[in-house]
Amino acid sequence: MITVYIYLLATLADWEIGSVTAEVNSRRFFNSDAPQVVVKTVAVSNEPVKTMGGLSIIPDCTIEGIELNEKTVLILPGADTWADAENAQIIQKGSELLSKGGTVCAICGATVALANAGILNDKLHTSNGVGFLEMFCPDYKGQNFYIDQPAVSDGKLITGSATSSLMWAKLIKVQKTIKQDAANLQK
Secondary structure (H helix, E strand, O other), X not given: OEEEEEEOOOOOOHHHHHHHHHHHHHOOOOOOOOOOEEEEXXXXXXXXXXXXXXXXXXXXXXXXXXXXXXXXXXXXXXXXXXXXXXXXXXXXXXXXXXXXXXXXXXXXXXXXXXXXXXXXXXXXXXXXXXXXXXXXXXXXXXXXXXXXXXXXXXXXXXXXXXXXXXXXXXXXXXXXXXHXXXXXXXX
């Protein structure tokens, strides 16, 4: 079973995760023998989170409840509040997840949080422009790994720009399909 955690934070850009959540939850394009997928929302507390679009979402669990393994996917949506200190917890958890073989997917403002934590310094990535990352991340050292594309995958790290939600979602889906096909070939 694959668990997809969607991080909730104030001002979450709800439209950026729409394609990912709809396809992962509906499974309409999954192979019939694809592994079961569970989608959970996660936040720093159990309190409802208000998105940029005005939706209130109640988290399924807190950050402490995230399982760290190769079958875990963490979705980090864009938001105007990534600089808030409380969000450092999820970035630390994302770093731990990558080290355990799990997948971290960040889009728009979430890429700034990854850059500030040094996670993008040695991995292929994209964002809203290299200048955007330099402006908001004074210690950003990943310029040589920046790819000027809407969405980029470097193994278990998938990043996207503010305008790339569909391409970003496709990279997340493609990665699951490739893993699925590889598992079927081994049977």
